[in-house]
Amino acid sequence: MKRHTTRATMAVLIATALHAIATGNMLPAFVTEKDGSMRELPTICVDSSEFVVSKLKDRGTHQAFGVVTNAQDFMHILKLYVERELTDRKAEQAAGQTSKAPA
Numbered sequence: 469m470k471r472h473t474t475r476a477t478m479a480v481l482i483a484t485a486l487h488a489i490a491t492g493n494m495l496p497a498f499v500t501e502k503d504g505s506m507r508e509l510p511t512i513c514v515d516s517s518e519f520v521v522s523k524l525k526d527r528g529t530h531q532a533f534g535v536v537t538n539a540q541d542f543m544h545i546l547k548l549y550v551e552r553e554l555t556d557r558k559a560e561q562a563a564g565q566t567s568k569a570p571a
Contacts, residue, residue, distance in 0.1 A: 478509065480512045488520055497509060515539070522534070
């Protein structure tokens with residue numbers, strides 16, 4: 469598991485207290501980009517209990533952003549936003565291709 473966490477570019481930990489804390493303990497705080505620059509590893513912890521979010525931060529995963537909510541609600545909202553983003557990107561690509569077409 470450590471081998472996988474060191475390659476992570478983002479982590480979303482949803483609704484499993486022990487797994488979230490264990491994974492958070494193995495995640496690096498920073499990742500190195502292809503250009504050599506470093507950035508903080510985005511980490512989101514979603515749980516219905518504030519305990520899990522607090523425990524994760526207390527154990528050293530300072531970069532974690534905690535969301536105290538029902539996991540099903542979070543996943544539903546995330547799906548809607550991802551679908552909207554994909555639709556917007558497709559529309560931008562289509563608009564870009566029509567503007568490049570010869571007249």
